[in-house]
Structures are given as structure tokens and as C-alpha cells.
Amino acid sequence: MSAKITIYDIAKKLNITAATVSRALNNNPKISEKTRILVNETATKMNYKQNKLAQALKSGKSYNVGVIVPRIDSNFFASIIRGIEEELYAQGYHVIICQTNNNENMEIENINTLLNAQVDGILMSISNVSIQKNASFNRLLAKKIPLLFFDRKKNIEGVSSVTVNDFEAGYKATKHLIDEGCKRIAHLSNDRLFDIFKDRFLGYKQALIDNGLEFDDNLVIEIKSSIEDGKMATKQLLNMKNPPDAIFSSSDWSALGAIQELKSQGVKIPEECCVVGFSNEPFTEFMELSISSIEQFPVEMGKQAAKVFLEQVNNGADFTTEKKIVLTPKLHIRDSSSRRLALNKN
Amino acid sequence: MSAKITIYDIAKKLNITAATVSRALNNNPKISEKTRILVNETATKMNYKQNKLAQALKSGKSYNVGVIVPRIDSNFFASIIRGIEEELYAQGYHVIICQTNNNENMEIENINTLLNAQVDGILMSISNVSIQKNASFNRLLAKKIPLLFFDRKKNIEGVSSVTVNDFEAGYKATKHLIDEGCKRIAHLSNDRLFDIFKDRFLGYKQALIDNGLEFDDNLVIEIKSSIEDGKMATKQLLNMKNPPDAIFSSSDWSALGAIQELKSQGVKIPEECCVVGFSNEPFTEFMELSISSIEQFPVEMGKQAAKVFLEQVNNGADFTTEKKIVLTPKLHIRDSSSRRLALNKN
DNA sequence: TAAAAAAATGCAATCGATTACAGGTAAATA
């Protein structure tokens, strides 16, 4: 009944060859108008649908793209994927999702299975800081299929990337805190082997220096991005003889943890301690005490990444000069760091 | 240099045929131990990787599964996809993401392109209430490839689904509000052509009836799931001569809008008006005034959906009896509806 | 009307892997 219809079925019905059918369906100019119309009508009538798998095997193009992220259930990554999907769908591509859960082996494994599945490209946010030392990864590079980093990138020759200017973001956030009158600004960092965290840290440091504030190593704590870690680090900071009067966190989740800890210890926000987070997760805006945060425009980031990918596949393999797209971050100033405003009110 | 290695390359090198290579690699018992080892070693040495596309064409199994959701950048759907991906990846499947943006045509188009791509199954949350009347959709059913609904389902013969018990959820939420002493409970509903919204509404209504409260049509407003609509509807409710003392919203976003509107009009939450949302979005928990909400266990929902899919593909086409898995929702009682507690405090 | 040019279609190989069936070799049995 619903046996799959192929071009051979159409050919048989019309007493012509599959070659002709194929050409007619693909608007090959060598086919007569009469045949073309006849074939197309018959195809519609028989409910023919092209088998993309067969086409992919023949042409070497699967029209599938792999996207590898640490996890999909974070607003940031989900938004990037949304951007990628929307941009690529319009060009006939499908997006295959892979999650690493920040597991380095999983990342390598994902790359391998995606390559086996013959994807036309891989867009990823790396989970593995030393990925360029990996054999599988180098095979990927050697294959000349487009590879793109977004957000968490590594500087690797020939690999394009779309990121936000993390240095600028760190600088902006810190400068803002300084402008609000803060003098001892702590920084909740993360693994600085990742460029994103290193750059946020460097921007933070530079802003301090540029504005005549002392940089104090003890005010920088390296943690994971979680509420728990944010609490813990804040506890540690508050225990110092000279506690900070502001916290710039490289994650909204640790910023939230910091706020919870500050509140539980009765520290007034923003009067006694300001907080700025990172990523502009939805909740930062909705809190009663809304959290200042850096917006990275993830949907746009995804779209840009998709566009660079499209350029690369369309221009063939001669994309030797990598493209580094850097978006400008935006600081959303909210309650958690509006110190001057709060002080003036009192 | 990195030309693709096929079984023919291995065959040539060893002076045997591709058939033997294929059998050796697949551990076919008819192959001698010696050859098997030799082939495997050579394959590793030559860095051979199986072309899944060719295998898929031959076997008719692509090991790709399509997932269609309204949008991916919502915590709820992203979590479901996370669950699906984790469960299916372990079995060698890849997940292809499609977004409909609640556009009915997009949904049909997605089904078609996924079928053309020869996916082994489709898991979806429907955007289209009258989908069963669509020709493409019926072609999908006729193809006998596993189809599964999650969350937004339709009762269609032969189609399995994984959902949460929305009736129970609506009932629980409403009962809770009644227990808190609320007498006039409003309901922010949504398009009740969708079962999920209809069931939440019915649960709400039944709870009222069972507890001797009058059901008032005017207290039920049908809106979209957004902050704006939540505000608007709440404004409307507060304008009534006899405004409600509780709002049960079928979405966290409209619940948030409701809260914002209540606050801006100086209505005390939960003392003068309680609010319960739906979906347990992360922000509901983090708000200063945390929002009570219904948890639907989306990751679990995704995993269950994946499992049902696996059962169906593995059992061949004889999955005539559909499976309807219904998860039990959980009500998280938080500040926004803890009326008795708040009243006792004063 | 015959020959040349142009247009349309067919033939067969290809993409890479799998598998029913046939064929060959070595070991076991008579």
C-alpha cells in the first residue's frame, strides 16, 4: 500500500528510464518540456518523495550539520541552537544535537559519530581545553569539513569562530561597578584555561588597573557555574577581614548563589555589596531584586555561526583564512548593582 | 592524504574482497579468526570509519530521529530534548531538531522534510490541533514509522504518547488554593483545543465543584502564554466588581505577568491573592517571592518518550496497541500561594 | 530527399556497505 515510491516506479509507469525521471525532476535542460511536465505530474500523483539518504550518498552532501554543546537545557545554549536552526533550516539543512555534559571524552565521541554520519559541518562550543591535541579532532580538521566554534572557542588555525567580546564584557561590568563607587571588587571566575573565562578575568583586571584600583588575587575565586559554588565562594569572601563591596560573577548561576548568601548573612544589596552576573539568563530580569548581567545575544550568535558555516560550504574548501566574528556584549544594569540609586533613595 | 577510506581500500590492500571485509568488521561467524583480526587491524591502521549514510541506505535505518517542538529555547522543551537525546544517544541514535514556532504549516513541512531524510521515528509536541486532518500527517501514519506525542498530544489511534496528567495537575493546584482558603479562584487558560489546556481547565473546574465552590465562567480567561497576556488578563480580573482571591495560570509566564500586575496595583501576594503557575520554569524558584508551580518532569518525559520509541522500532511494526504514558505532576508550593502561612505571620 | 546538426533519452557506472548464493579449499570420513 504505502510502499516507498522511487524514481524507478515512476520510470516503469511511464515506460522511460530512471535517468530521465531524475533529470526531469531536477529540471535538467536536456529534458523536453513535455516529459518534464509528465514526470512531475506523475511524481505528484504517485506521491513520490525524494530519498535524501540516497542523494546524500551519491552527492557526498548530507545536508545535516552537527551542533555540540555542553548541555541543551540552559537558556544560553538553547538560544544559540535556536538561532542556528532557524538560519540553517531556511537553506535546507537539518541540525543534529549532541550534548557533552562537559565530558571531554563525550566530546571526542560526538565528533566521531557525527563524522561517521557524514555531517556537512560541525558547530561547537568546546568542553575540552586541550582538544587540539586529540587525534580525532585532527582528523576532523584534515577532512576539511567546516568546523566552527561559538562561545567557548580555541584559537586554532583555520577554524572560524563566533564569540562575544569577553574582555570587553568583563571590563564593562567592572567599570560599571567602579562607577557605582565600589572599591573592592571580587570576581567569581571559572576554569581560565577556557578563553572565555580568561578574557572575562582579564577585562576585570584591566578595568581595575585603568581606574587606579588595586588588583588583589585573593578576591578572585575559581568555581564552577552553579548556585552552590556561588554561595560557597561568597561565604569565603565574607569571611575575609576585608570583604569585598562588589562581586562580578562570570555566571548568572553563581551570581544568584552569591545573592542568596549575601542576603542570608544580612548584607544589603546593592548598598553594601553589588552583584553583576553573566549571560542574562531569563531569571535575572524577573527577580524582585533583579540581577545586572551581561547579554551575549545568543540567538544572534547562533545565526552568525550558521552564516559563516554556509559561506564555507558554499565556497568549497578554500576557506583557509578563518573568520573571527566578535559580538559586542551588552551590560544590563539592574537592581543588584544600582548602588548610587539605592544610596540616594535613603 | 585524508581521502575517505572505504572497505574497498581495505580489501585492495589485503587482496581480498569488500564482502569479506564487511563481514569481518561485522563479526560475521563465517569469517575465519585470522582474517577477522587482520581486517580489524588493518582497518584501525588505515583509520577506516564506517559511512553511516551508505549503511543507512542499504539497511533502511538511518539511526536518526526527528524531534519537533514549538521552540527549543524554553526550559521545558529543552529539558525534554535533553532527556530524549541522552536516552537515544546511548542506543546509537542522533536527534534532529525542528522548531515550528507554533506555525501549523511549519509543522507539516517539518514532518515532510524529516520523512524525506528517512528518520526512523518522529517525536513531537503538536502545534496544530487539527493535525490528523492533514494529508502529510496521514502519510506519516501510513508509513508505519514510530510516531510519538509528548506533552501536547492528540488522541489518534496507533499513536503513543507521554504526557503529564494535566487534569490531576489542574485539580491539585486548585485544591491547594482552596485549602489555602481561597474562595474565588480565577484560571488563566490557553487554547483549549489542545488537550493539555482543556485538561488543566477541567481539573480546575472539578476541584471547584468537588469542594462546593461555584464555577464562574467569567473567571476563566483564555490567553497566550506570555508575561504581557498575563498582565492584561489580570488587569481585566481586577476590574471586576468581585475580583478573584487566587489565580491558577496554565503557564509560568502568564503567572509572572499576573504577579507583576498584582504588585503594581498594590495587591498583596499571597494574602489578598494567591498565584500558582505551571511548568516549574527555573525562575519560579528563584524569585524573591517564589512562585508555586506544577512540575512536569520534562527530562523524564523525554526519556520515557525515547524509551517508547525504542520499544516500537525494536518490536518492528506490530505496535498496534498504542501506549499512553501519563506522568504524575508535582505541585511545588512556594511563597506565591502560601496564604495561611503568611496570614499567621501577621 | 539525403545529410548534418540538435535535441532528447537510454545505458551503465557510481556513491559505500550489505548479503543471498555460488564456489573453492581443507579437513573428516569411508
Next chain:
DNA sequence: TATTTACCTGTAATCGATTGCATTTTTTTA
């Protein structure tokens, strides 16, 4: 030693679509 049996491996078709080259059909030109 001749023959059966078991064990391996090879041949060739297949999945569905595409395409260079050959061939046939139609049209144009002499």
C-alpha cells in the same frame, strides 16, 4: 585414495539517485 562435510571467501545484486557518454529521435539545412 575417493568422497562427503565443514568452513571460508568470492560474485554479483541491492538500497535510490545521479551523470558522463553513447545512442536514438527529431529538426534543420543543403
